[in-house]
Amino acid sequence: MRKRRLPGALARRSLPILVALAVLLALGAAPARGERTQQGNLIVSLDGSLAPLKLPRDRLAPVAVSLEGGLQTADRTLLPRVTKVELGLPGQGVLSTRGLPTCSQRSLRNAKPPEALAACAPALVGHGKLEAEVLIPNQAPFEIDADLLAFNGRVGGRRAVILDGFSADPPTVVVLPFVVRRGSGRFGAVLVADLPAALGPLPRLAHFSMTLSRRFSYRGRVHSYLSASCPIPPSFTAGFFSFAKATYTLADGRQLSTSIARSCRAR
Amino acid sequence: MIGRVGGRARRIEIAKGTNRRLWAGLAVLGAALILAAAALAAAAPTRDEYVSRLEAVCKPDAEATQRVMKGARADVRAERLALAAGKFAQATTIFGTTVKGISAAPRPPADAPKLSKWFGYLKNQESYLMQITAQLRAGHAIPAQRLTARFIHNGNLANNVVLAFGFDYCSFKFSRYG
Numbered sequence: 448m449r450k451r452r453l454p455g456a457l458a459r460r461s462l463p464i465l466v467a468l469a470v471l472l473a474l475g476a477a478p479a480r481g482e483r484t485q486q487g488n489l490i491v492s493l494d495g496s497l498a499p500l501k502l503p504r505d506r507l508a509p510v511a512v513s514l515e516g517g518l519q520t521a522d523r524t525l526l527p528r529v530t531k532v533e534l535g536l537p538g539q540g541v542l543s544t545r546g547l548p549t550c551s552q553r554s555l556r557n558a559k560p561p562e563a564l565a566a567c568a569p570a571l572v573g574h575g576k577l578e579a580e581v582l583i584p585n586q587a588p589f590e591i592d593a594d595l596l597a598f599n600g601r602v603g604g605r606r607a608v609i610l611d612g613f614s615a616d617p618p619t620v621v622v623l624p625f626v627v628r629r630g631s632g633r634f635g636a637v638l639v640a641d642l643p644a645a646l647g648p649l650p651r652l653a654h655f656s657m658t659l660s661r662r663f664s665y666r667g668r669v670h671s672y673l674s675a676s677c678p679i680p681p682s683f684t685a686g687f688f689s690f691a692k693a694t695y696t697l698a699d700g701r702q703l704s705t706s707i708a709r710s711c712r713a714r
Numbered sequence: 715m716i717g718r719v720g721g722r723a724r725r726i727e728i729a730k731g732t733n734r735r736l737w738a739g740l741a742v743l744g745a746a747l748i749l750a751a752a753a754l755a756a757a758a759p760t761r762d763e764y765v766s767r768l769e770a771v772c773k774p775d776a777e778a779t780q781r782v783m784k785g786a787r788a789d790v791r792a793e794r795l796a797l798a799a800g801k802f803a804q805a806t807t808i809f810g811t812t813v814k815g816i817s818a819a820p821r822p823p824a825d826a827p828k829l830s831k832w833f834g835y836l837k838n839q840e841s842y843l844m845q846i847t848a849q850l851r852a853g854h855a856i857p858a859q860r861l862t863a864r865f866i867h868n869g870n871l872a873n874n875v876v877l878a879f880g881f882d883y884c885s886f887k888f889s890r891y892g
Contacts, residue, residue: 482870484885485877521878633889680793682855687862689889708866708888 481515484705488521491705493693497537498660501714502677507541509671511660516693516705517578517653525588526580526651528698530642534625535634535692535706540675542627542636544606546665547572547672550598555611555622563596563611572672573597575657577612577621579650591619591650597659599672602626608638608659621650633689652695677711685712761822765879768816772883775812779805779890786892790850795858798892799850805891806843813840816884828875835872839886842868 481494493516502508514534518526536542550567558566575595582588593612600609606627613620625638642652661672679686690709696702759767782804789798813836821829842865849858869886876885 483874483877485880487880490877678791680791680855682793683790683859684856685859685863686791687866687888706887706889710863 482705482707484703485521486701486703488524489527489703490519490521491693491695491703492516492519493691493705493707495691495707495709497675497690497709497711500710501712502675504677504679504681504713507674507676509660509662510540510673510675511658512536512540512673512691513656513658514691514693515654515656517655518695518703519653525582526653528642529652529695530698531694531696532625532640532642532652533692533694533696534638535630535694536636536638537675537688537690538630538633538635539678539688540635540673542606542673543670544599544672546670547599547661547663550600550609552600552602552609552622552624555598555609557620558611559613559620560594560596560611563598563613567598570598570600571596572599572608572661573657573659575610575655577610577652578654579652581650583649589617590653591617593619593621595655595657597657599661600624610657634692675711677713679711679713683713685710758823759820761825761879764819764822764825765881765884767819768884769882771815771819772812772881775808775815776883776887776890779808782808783890783892788892790892795850795853795855799847801892802843802847802850806840806847809840809843813837825879832872832875835868835875838868839865839872 481492483490483492485491493514495512495514498511498513499508502510518529520526548567548569550570554566555563564571573595574597577591577593577595579591579593580588581591591614593614596611598609598611600607602609602624603626608625608627610623610625611620612623623640623642625640628637628639629635630637659673663670663672677686687708687710690707692704692706694702694704783801786798786801789795789801813833817833842861846858846861846865849855849861866888869888873881873885
């Protein structure tokens, strides 16, 4: 026999759902996640996470790194043109591409996601999203939302993460190479992209999100594109570290940057 | 009868005189208030002036913090907690001096509520630094670790309150702490 639910019991059951909805709405109302800095009317944001959070203290383990960030103007005016993006990755992480197939920029030219995957699936190292405002003279600015696929590649003899972005409306394909450079200070590696060469002068970068992670086999062993440890002493259970830094160089020469600190747990 | 009329007229004159004096007094008070408000407005800085005044105070202190905290994270990693505690103690003193210095600066009236909230967070930051120092000194790693998480979170909240000010040296940066 089915029990009849009482209104009080219904209210008790609904309360957590209502609270969760309220929290979701509050989060949705927030302008940007993560840490923010402002210079003039320009706000730079960066957020990021490491998965899994629990890592060995004394050896590397495979991880996925997620980064999300962008630019916005405090007064909602048109964004300035970004000419260079630099993303610093944590020093205790290791980016390993030995044995991982590469994909050339040429194979991705005008390639929609199925074509890009058909050409370069073995080199896939991540995915993401890209939002940009496009300003065409004598037209109202419009937004582009592109899906990103990240591939392992080489540019000018250097290791690179090549992003293939596809937007359905208007139909657009962009190929954006991030060259991997040695980082300084707390950042072990820096992904550097020169934007004008790749995108031209019209799009204004607004927001990006990217998750990098890949496991692959090489010489009979499983390797990870990204690995990290949580090097803390036995008396601690968690450690804090400079996780990432985003630096944007604008067309007028200004540089804006923001960095984030995150924690890891020892297992 | 004549005396009564004369007395009434005198009373009216007296009342008129009192009214005049009252109005004159009010006028003087009003003028004084306007002058005081004008003087206050002249003394109150604009947001840009306030930011540059505070940044001038914060810059040497932020640089000093970075110097004294050098190697603190490595000390914690190597379990040299007493050494790390000494560095945190110095950073706490510097932080306290900075907060005292910038609290005294006149604030832009329009930003007063925001700044009051910010100074609340800064007081919490100082308290967390003191507590971290004490826990490290006592060799209590886990409480120090928990307080560090709160210190970072509170620092980010403080930054969000004054985001529009565009502070650099007066904003919280985790990288300054070792």
